[in-house]
Amino acid sequence: MxxxxxxxxxxxxxxxxxxxxxxxxxxxxxxxxxxxxxxxxxxxxxxxxxxxxxxxxxxxxxxxxxxxxxxxxxxDRKLDESATLTGGIGLLHTQHAQGGAVGQFRVAFTTEYMSAGFLCSSEFPCPNPRAAGTSLTSDNNDHIGGHLTLSMQVLKWLEPYLSTSAYANSNSANRPTLLQVLGDSTLGAKVHAPLNKVFYVGGAAELWLVNGTGSVGLDGGGTSAKFRALGTADLRGMQKRIPLRFSLNTTYVLDNTGEVVKDTETARGTPITRIERYGLNINRVDHFDINIGAEVFAVQDRIRPFVEYGIAIPINRQDYRCRPNNPSNDKCLANNAVAPSSLTVGSRFFPWKGGFNVTAALDIGITGVGNFIEEVRPTPPWMLYLGAGWAFDTKDRPTTIVQREIVQGPPTKSGRKIHGFVHEEGKSEGVANAIVSWDNHPELTSLATGADGHFLTQELEEGPYAFGIRAEGFKPGQCTATVVREGSGPAAPPPPAPTGHGGSAASQSVSAPTGPQLHGDIQIDCALQALPRAGTIVGHVKDADTQAVVPNATVKVIDVAKKELSGAVDGSGNVRFDQVAPGAAQITVDAEGYLALTEQTDVKPRQDNNVDLLMKKRPKTSNVSVTKGEIIIKQQIQFALDSATILPESNGLLSEIADVLIKNPRIHKIEVQGHTDNTGTPEHNKALSEDRANAVVTWLGTHGVASDRLVAHGYGQTKPLVPNVTAGNRAKNRRVQFIITDQDAAPAGAAKPKLP
Structure with a gap:
């Protein structure tokens, strides 16, 4: 097989x-x-x-x-690679001649920060922008910036990438104090290939889009480019793996950033200051950059410390003529060659699998920090970098198929199966989806009953077996059985029921019969006791407007079985009713100073059913009064045009009507009359008035008024109050009236109602 x-x-x-x-x-x-x-x-x-x-x-x-x-x-190994500040897989500044897997993307954000006074000194004083003719020998420079990069592997040997950056410098010796650069962007692509399992080579080209000064947008004249040769030695590929990687980059930079300040310098008649040159990242000449990086892989490659060294060698392609006596007192490349350089130490951390990484690194300036030339941007004494990146793979991971050929021997005669039936005690219907666990054989996987309540085990060796049975709505139970083989004698008694299950325990010990039934299934019966099918209502009585607790409220519940429960709220405005029959229940709340409230809720069995009961305060001037033969309303119930749909603005009035009826049980019968004006046909008006009367009866019935106290009757246009000759008269005739047809006598001494 x-x-x-x-x-x-x-x-x-x-x-x-x-x-x-x-x-x-x-x-x-x-x-x-x-x-x-x-x-x-x-x-x-x-x-x-x-x-x-x-x-x-x-x-x-x-x-x-x-x-x-x-x-x-x-x-997965390539997913745990990160990008440089300008994009392309590498360290912080040095790219590797390697890439990711085809279909992998990388995104990263890195912040940088520096604070130091290094641009003004006694040897290199700065012009005082606030006092012409004077100089400053000290300054305080704060720098903050950020880089956002995105790279992707589109071919096995091609990795395009892009990045954008923004940074700001605040210097006390400059006016304005703050210099900002927003939106410098890099578009690049890297090609790479392995020479063998250790050595890799590649090249990259980048277009550097420089933002103009004093504006938002690119300065075309400042557009620059970089051309980079790459080499990497990854010693993890050696026959005996060494967790080290070295990379070398040589880059020629066509640097035109000096063009973005050309107009400013022409207008001033002098070059920009050293502080401005640093803050705007301006170089007046090209440079040949050399970067060397080394990386260590530790803790299963989760921690990767690295070190880099970079130097930028100025090349005056532009034939820039430095002024020996410039306003910034800088030196000139022709007489004092300076190649800015820095050392970087840092580490990347991969706290969990999935391509996420965190970077922390520090640049330490070596040259170009205190010796300045006019052609080259000064080097900061230090720069701190903190960042995070994420790589993700767009290729779906397939399922591995392993083929195994199994040659089976002759069947054994040692095993029998147990066939169980789980049902409610006293009933023949099976309990579906009950979980059957092996109490005395935890190494075996639990079973579940089918829709008919049956379960069937695998073939079992001789011995006792105890099953724990659990099902929603039932107390836990247990079944036991003993499997014996032919010729082993009488069956052993079943094991005692373990503690902790509770409920009923149905056990059956079955000896294996002789003859052809030796391998027949052992039948066991597992009866479970049902939990009480009742729910709990937990009411929270509050003021609908202030959400404050309504004190001394009384609550009545009528459940689906017509059982009536009553209680009062506690100091927190809560009331609880246990043993409520599942299904629709009606809750009525009454409190002094508030309109009676009736709510409907669906009670779920064996759980707390929380209900918010929001009561409206009784209006200071009532809109409803009771006379000898009618319940008078000062407003009319509003319906949608030519419809029996009650508009929401009438809910308050209807709540007052329901409150009056609930608190006057002596009124036994009310005829809810619907009336219309003479617009339309008599037949249509008769039907519309009946529908509206029935809609009012339905609303009151669902808000606590017993339905046997209400009778709906539509009269259409047959009983106008006033002639239908004006719009105002027709509005008076469109009405609902509440006529009392059966009531007990009013209590002696009861105050007469005030008529509207």
């Missing part, structure tokens, strides 16, 4: 078939990680022989599973 196993690939994991014919999982995430396979072997054991094959045949090349896992181990 040939079996296929689906194995999910995981980072840095490699499946391989070992020489013993078993399936192994292991491997490495090194650059030269490889999958190995060996010839299959056969080993007979017990009931059969298992043979593992690579690609289904002895002597074949690496199995498909090995090839896939090897590819994904390499993709």
């Amino acid at each position: 040939l079996c296929q196993l689906a194995l999910p690939n995981s980072a840095n994991a490699q499946a391989q078939v070992d020489a013993r014919g078993s399936l192994g999982v292991g491997g490495s995430s090194d650059a030269n990680a490889s999958a190995t396979s060996s010839a299959p072997s056969t080993a007979a054991a017990g009931s059969g022989t298992t043979t593992a094959t690579a690609a289904g045949a002895a002597g074949a090349e690496a199995a498909p599973a090995d090839e896939i896992t090897k590819e994904w181990a390499e993709r």
Whole structure:
């Protein structure tokens, strides 16, 4: 028999078939990680022989599973790569002649910060912008900036990237104090290829788009370019892996940034100051940059310390003529050659798998910090970098298929199955989706009953078996059975029920019968006790406008079984009703100074059903009064045009009407009359008035007024109050009236109602 196993690939994991014919999982995430396979072997054991094959045949090349896992181990390794400040996989400033896997993207954001006074000194004083003819020998410069980069691997050898940056410098010796550069951007592409498993070469080209000074937008004259040669030695690819990587970059920079201040200098008649040159990142000449970087891989490549050294050698392609006596007192390249350089120390951290990384690094200025030339931007004494990046793979990870050939031996006669039936005690219907666990065999996987309440175990060896049964809505229970084989004597008694389950415990000990029924299923019956099917209502009585607790409120509940419960709120405005029948329930709340409130809720069994009961205060001037034969309303109930839909603005009036009826139980019957004007046909008006009367009855019925107290009757246009000759008269005739048709006598001494 040939079996296929689906194995999910995981980072840095490699499946391989070992020489013993078993399936192994292991491997490495090194650059030269490889999958190995060996010839299959056969080993007979017990009931059969298992043979593992690579690609289904002895002597074949690496199995498909090995090839896939090897590819994904390499993709996962490349996912843990980061980009430089301008983009392209590398350290902070130095790119590697390597890339990611095709379809991988990287995004990163890095901040930089520096604070030091280094641009004005006694040897290199700065012009005082606030007092002409004087100089400053000290300053205080604060720098902050950020870089956003995005790179992608579109081909195995091609990695395009882009970045944008913004930074600001505040210097006490400058006017204005603040200099900002927003939106300097780089568009680049890197090509790379391996020479072998250790050495890699490549090249990159970048277009540097420079933002103009004093404005937002690019300055075309300042557009610059970089051309870079790359070399990398990755010692992880050696036969004996060494966790080190070295990279060398040589870059020629066509630097035209000096063009962005050309108009300013022409207007001034003097070059910009050293502080401005630093703050705006201005170089007047090209430069040849050399960057060397080394990286260490530690803690399973999760921590990667690195060090870089970079130097920029000025090249006066522009034939810039420095003024020996310039306003900034800088020296000139022709007489005092200075090549700015810096040392970088830092580390990248990969706190978890998935391409996320954190960077912390520090630049330390070596040359160009205290000795300045007019052609080159000064080098800061230090610069702190903090950043985070994320890489993600757009390629879907496939499922690895491993084929295993299983040669089975003759069937055994040692096992029997247990067939169980889970049902409610006293009922024959099965309980679906009950969980059946093995109490005395925790090494076996739990089962679940089907829709009919049955479950069936695998073939079991002789011995006792205890099952814990759990199902929603039932107390936990237990079933036991004992499996015995032919010729082993009478069945052993079932094991005692373990503590902690509770509920009912149905047990059955079955001896294996002789003859042809030796391998028949053992039948066991598992009866569970149902939990009470009742719910709890937890009411929270509050003022609808202020959300304050309503004190001394009384609450009545009528559940679906017509059982009535009543109670009062506590000091927190809460009330609780237990043992409420599941289903629709009506809640009525009454409190002094408030309109009676009735709410409907659906009670769920075996849980707290929280209900917010928001009460409206009784209006100071009532809109409803009771006379001997009618309930008078000062306003009219509003309906949608030519419709029986009650408009929301009438809810308050209807609440007052419901409150009056609830608090006057002596009124037994009310005829809710609907009336219209004479607009339209009599038949239409009759039907509309009946629909509106019924809508009012329905609203009151759902808000606490017993439906047997209300009768709806539509009269259409037959009973006008006034002639339908004006719009005002027709509005008076469109009305709902509440006529009392049956009531007890009013209590003696009751005050007469005030008529509107």
